[in-house]
Amino acid sequence: MSRPVEFQVLHRDPASLARRGRLSTPHGPVETPAFMPVGTQATVKGLTPDQLRATGTSMLLANTYHLALRPGEEVVAQLGGLHRFMGWDGPILTDSGGFQVFSLAARSKITEAGVAFRSHIDGRLLELSPESAVRIQEALGADVAMCFDECPALPASKETIASAVGRTVRWARRCKDAHTRSDQALFGIVQGGSHADLRGECAEALVALDFDGYAVGGVSVGESREQVREALRVTTPWLPEDRPRYLMGVGRPQDILDAVATGIDMFDCVLPTRNGRNATCLTGSGQVKLRNAAHRLDPRPIEEGCDCFACQSFSRAYVRHLFMAKEMLGPILASIHNVAYLHRLTRQIREAITEERFVQFRLEVLEALGP
Amino acid sequence: MSRPVEFQVLHRDPASLARRGRLSTPHGPVETPAFMPVGTQATVKGLTPDQLRATGTSMLLANTYHLALRPGEEVVAQLGGLHRFMGWDGPILTDSGGFQVFSLAARSKITEAGVAFRSHIDGRLLELSPESAVRIQEALGADVAMCFDECPALPASKETIASAVGRTVRWARRCKDAHTRSDQALFGIVQGGSHADLRGECAEALVALDFDGYAVGGVSVGESREQVREALRVTTPWLPEDRPRYLMGVGRPQDILDAVATGIDMFDCVLPTRNGRNATCLTGSGQVKLRNAAHRLDPRPIEEGCDCFACQSFSRAYVRHLFMAKEMLGPILASIHNVAYLHRLTRQIREAITEERFVQFRLEVLEALGP
Numbered sequence: 001m002s003r004p005v006e007f008q009v010l011h012r013d014p015a016s017l018a019r020r021g022r023l024s025t026p027h028g029p030v031e032t033p034a035f036m037p038v039g040t041q042a043t044v045k046g047l048t049p050d051q052l053r054a055t056g057t058s059m060l061l062a063n064t065y066h067l068a069l070r071p072g073e074e075v076v077a078q079l080g081g082l083h084r085f086m087g088w089d090g091p092i093l094t095d096s097g098g099f100q101v102f103s104l105a106a107r108s109k110i111t112e113a114g115v116a117f118r119s120h121i122d123g124r125l126l127e128l129s130p131e132s133a134v135r136i137q138e139a140l141g142a143d144v145a146m147c148f149d150e151c152p153a154l155p156a157s158k159e160t161i162a163s164a165v166g167r168t169v170r171w172a173r174r175c176k177d178a179h180t181r182s183d184q185a186l187f188g189i190v191q192g193g194s195h196a197d198l199r200g201e202c203a204e205a206l207v208a209l210d211f212d213g214y215a216v217g218g219v220s221v222g223e224s225r226e227q228v229r230e231a232l233r234v235t236t237p238w239l240p241e242d243r244p245r246y247l248m249g250v251g252r253p254q255d256i257l258d259a260v261a262t263g264i265d266m267f268d269c270v271l272p273t274r275n276g277r278n279a280t281c282l283t284g285s286g287q288v289k290l291r292n293a294a295h296r297l298d299p300r301p302i303e304e305g306c307d308c309f310a311c312q313s314f315s316r317a318y319v320r321h322l323f324m325a326k327e328m329l330g331p332i333l334a335s336i337h338n339v340a341y342l343h344r345l346t347r348q349i350r351e352a353i354t355e356e357r358f359v360q361f362r363l364e365v366l367e368a369l370g371p
Numbered sequence: 372m373s374r375p376v377e378f379q380v381l382h383r384d385p386a387s388l389a390r391r392g393r394l395s396t397p398h399g400p401v402e403t404p405a406f407m408p409v410g411t412q413a414t415v416k417g418l419t420p421d422q423l424r425a426t427g428t429s430m431l432l433a434n435t436y437h438l439a440l441r442p443g444e445e446v447v448a449q450l451g452g453l454h455r456f457m458g459w460d461g462p463i464l465t466d467s468g469g470f471q472v473f474s475l476a477a478r479s480k481i482t483e484a485g486v487a488f489r490s491h492i493d494g495r496l497l498e499l500s501p502e503s504a505v506r507i508q509e510a511l512g513a514d515v516a517m518c519f520d521e522c523p524a525l526p527a528s529k530e531t532i533a534s535a536v537g538r539t540v541r542w543a544r545r546c547k548d549a550h551t552r553s554d555q556a557l558f559g560i561v562q563g564g565s566h567a568d569l570r571g572e573c574a575e576a577l578v579a580l581d582f583d584g585y586a587v588g589g590v591s592v593g594e595s596r597e598q599v600r601e602a603l604r605v606t607t608p609w610l611p612e613d614r615p616r617y618l619m620g621v622g623r624p625q626d627i628l629d630a631v632a633t634g635i636d637m638f639d640c641v642l643p644t645r646n647g648r649n650a651t652c653l654t655g656s657g658q659v660k661l662r663n664a665a666h667r668l669d670p671r672p673i674e675e676g677c678d679c680f681a682c683q684s685f686s687r688a689y690v691r692h693l694f695m696a697k698e699m700l701g702p703i704l705a706s707i708h709n710v711a712y713l714h715r716l717t718r719q720i721r722e723a724i725t726e727e728r729f730v731q732f733r734l735e736v737l738e739a740l741g742p
């Protein structure tokens with residue numbers, strides 16, 4: 001049986017669980033491990049599709065919650081779907097809205113049916129359920145859709161997390177039943193916090209439902225590196241070898257290196273664009289704060305040796321000036337660099353896996369990044 | 372004697388004073404009539420140099436006042452000059468700071484020596500004089516520098532304007548004496564309001580000083596179309612045929628058409644980028660307000676038939692969504708379109724002059740633009 005998104009493992013690192021693979025989607029291939037920039041509102045903030053492609057982006061993520069609220073999935077559908085709407089002809093993944101409903105929306109009420117909440121934009125009363133999350137994602141038309149899951153606010157008791165796991169599995173079944181598009185993959189999301197038994201229970205139940213891929217949920221921006229490693233340690237062993245594995249919301253270079261070592265293939269995170277808008281740049285030797293007065297006359301690019309558009313064209317002194325003068329081009333250039341940096345990191349990871357030197361590569365990069 | 376910027380009239384319209392020409396600068400040629408987008412702080416807001424070039428921009432303007440305040444001309448000079456600093460290898464014109472000192476700065480005090488004022492950014496006490504305005508512009512290193520002039524706030528009595536004309540001429544002489552860069556042109560600025568005698572007096576005195584080009588000052592954003600026409604009517608007859616003529620701060624399509632008919636060759640204006648950031652787009656049939664609910668599902672580009680990047684790639688519905696969602700890409704795309712629109716207009720004007728049908732072309736465009 002052919003799947004809408006096929007995954008192929010091309011090479012396994014002999015000294016870790018790292019693997020190099022290829023995701024074949026209706027909008028082209030994605031070499032993995034891969035980083036997906038976040039285009040929350042159908043735009044990766046400040047970047048045109050051309051600029052995004054030039055950073056090395058092959059697949060991006062868009063947020064169902066935000067797009068359902070504004071402009072509304074029916075608008076996107078009527079304009080030809082998300083790819084055409086935003087002028088991006090490469091692969092797209094949409095999340096289910098679950099995470100945002102629990103973190104952004106006001107006064108959420110959760111029942112077995114779904115979640116009732118108020119829009120963070122205008123206070124409108126809305127509902128999201130497994131069925132509607134799938135229906136909205138089918139209208140948006142991404143290459144990969146995600147199951148609607150329950151994301152308990154952490155820290156939480158084991159009882160709360162166990163209850164969320166139960167519901168996440170029941171909702172996953174309903175998502176699978178509701179899903180009809182044959183040109184769109186559907187991934188399950190494993191919850192369970194740092195509890196090996198709950199993660200295992202959740203993963204087994206989802207694997208029995210035979211999804212096109214599996215995500216590790218419940219780990220996101222702001223967690224410590226140890227928390228991320230712990231969640232992975234207790235989860236990835238349960239995920240099938242022949243399906244893509246996606247760690248949601250994680251994009252720190254250190255976390256990516258750790259996660260790849262446990263067999264993760266896909267990542268998304270707002271980090272490169274959010275940091276970029278805040279004048280903080282990712283480089284192989286750690287973060288560079290462009291507002292720092294030290295860069296006032298600094299003729300060097302953001303990162304020496306970087307082949308991104310920002311580094312090929314401008315000095316730190318110029319980009320610093322743009323930030324000091326509150327010019328849009330500052331956030332744009334810093335975002336371009338940061339996204340390009342993460343794509344370069346994953347490209348180097350893929351090469352290291354193929355050449356069976358990933359473990360050494362990981363240690364070298366971690367050392368250069370510093371604390 | 373060879374000039375740093377040579378001007379050549381290529382064709383004259385037989386039925387008006389319109390002319391097609393070419394400005395040859397150290398950074399390449401500019402076909403005239405030409406529109407120059409404004410890069411106030413060494414960036415045309417939101418656009419990369421590539422995007423700017425793709426709109427059809429050959430020459431741009433940067434503001435001496437803003438750059439002297441931030442990052443400081445010594446920073447720009449140390450980073451290799453304005454072209455290298457901002458990554459723009461095409462021609463650049465800098466204004467003298469005169470207009471901003473009179474309109475933006477706080478508590479300006481004018482004496483024969485120059486203007487003392489407080490920075491609008493941090494209240495610092497600063498001075499600008501003919502000599503320092505030239506010195507700063509030489510440090511910035513644009514292809515064309517402008518004389519430091521006195522711009523009286525309008526409306527003003529004829530006496531006030533006459534006094535400003537006298538000072539503008541004396542300052543122009545000091546600018547000329549202070550100017551040393553042989554790879555940079557210096558243009559004089561004609562003041563005199565709507566008084567034919569004062570404009571004539573000012574122009575004659577400046578022409579006697581033999582500048583590389585002449586600007587019509589004292590006309591800017593916010594003036595009525597009649598006021599612009601009146602200032603031109605009393606000024607352009609005094610300007611030498613063999614030098615470029617530049618109408619400062621004007622960029623409404625109607626004004627450009629009127630001004631070309633009186634023999635103006637160059638324009639600059641913040642209009643296309645400022646309007647663009649405000650979701651107002653220029654088109655051949657008048658302005659399009661993208662926030663209008665009528666565009667919610669509008670699959671058309673901003674302007675049908677436009678070959679700019681924004682129109683080739685996106686629907687009005689998408690650009691409207693970007694504005695409603697406060698996404699940076701909205702202002703970027705609308706600015707790209709607006710700048711491209713003005714370049715297309717001036718290109719069509721040049722073609723119409725060559726084909727000796729400018730008068731008819733002007734009437735057709737004015738009619739299509741509507742009131």
